[in-house]
Amino acid sequence: MKQHPTAADVLEVLAVFCGPDGRHGNPLGVVRDGRTCPDEASRQALAKQLGYSETVFVDDPERGALDIYAPGERLPFAGHPLVGTAWLLDLEVLNPPVGEVWARDDGEFTWITARPEWAPPRTLRQYASAAEVEALEVPPPGSWIYAWAWEDEAAGRVRARGFPGRGDGVPEDEATGAAALLLTAALGRALNITQGRGSQLLTAPGPDGTAELGGRVRLLSPGRRSLTR
Template identity: 75%
Template sequence: MDYDVLNVFCGPDGGHGNALGVVRDGALLPGREERQAFAGKLGFSETVFVDDPERGVIDIYTPSVRLPFAGHPCVGTAWLLDVPELVVPAGVVAARMDGEFSWVEARPEWSTPRTMRQFGSVAEVDALPVPPPGEWIYAWAWEDEAAGRVRTRGFPGRGDGITEDEATGASALLLTAHLDRALNIRQGRGSQILTAPQPNGYIEVGGRVRAHF
């Protein structure tokens, strides 16, 4: 089974980013059970199956569940397919390129629920241990509130082997909606996510994408 591996939301130096698997020919694994099993085998936080590359129809899976929408899979797949939009079960995701950044536009309510937990300092976020499986926790603290710079870490809590997500676009959408302002997010070991609220209730989320070799 051929698939691409991308790093999405890379840092300014091109490093880090969250790994994403993309099966360009989704027809090779048409059934949900087959796709779920393959996503579990790959073990990435998300794997995408492309059902129509021209229209941008995609199907997203974690190692344990199917998702109606997810941020870093959409940002990475839009970059890979070079399409103006993606179609996911939650809706139509507009996409664009702007220099080194790949952007998508989505609604925060498309994201799966998670607990936003604010801390008083970056050092507190950095020192957090991985919590036991349970709720999806997005820990954050202001790095520079005036500049909109935030330090975050994401703990899915699913018990499927992904104890911490390196970069999560859906969480960034929810935090942006909560704070109602554009953000420059540093997540995980050194990934970067940019967000910008839009007047129509959508939020843009963008970052660098690199092919993983």
């Protein structure tokens, strides 16, 4: 008898916003067939079990219809899930809950075009130096803090770290596309951001209040986390 696929059968794990040497990046779980987790409760449970900062459920691979979950909440928009899923499925258009998001690939970086106001609220907290950012301790749960400092202001190079503050098992986010978009909008310029241990995010303001967000993506599967641990 033919068995229906499970989430474990269709789960891919990616690293999104890898550094120039291909290392680092923020892990992302992508469930290629959203029917394996058909409702919000089962999707939220899997996202919590996996423990990645976000997990994506693909409901229509041709239209790019996606559903995005953090371990403790459903998200209408998030940057690293969209960049990663665009790369994995080789899509030009994605349809998360916020609306249509265009994507492109230049051979090294995968880019999305989005509106910064789609990003969830983040507290952008500037520090005097990159060394101060690197020395920060993880703050107690509270607001989502994006700590940043100029490494080279003239060149648009930024050092950043992201602290979700949700108390959901993700004390620090390795690479945060939504916060990078908000910072780009606040500064009004293109940025080259090094976040976390060494992830790289590129941004550029676009027309009509949009912004581009780009990064390198690599496949981590089959080194995926067990769904039965």
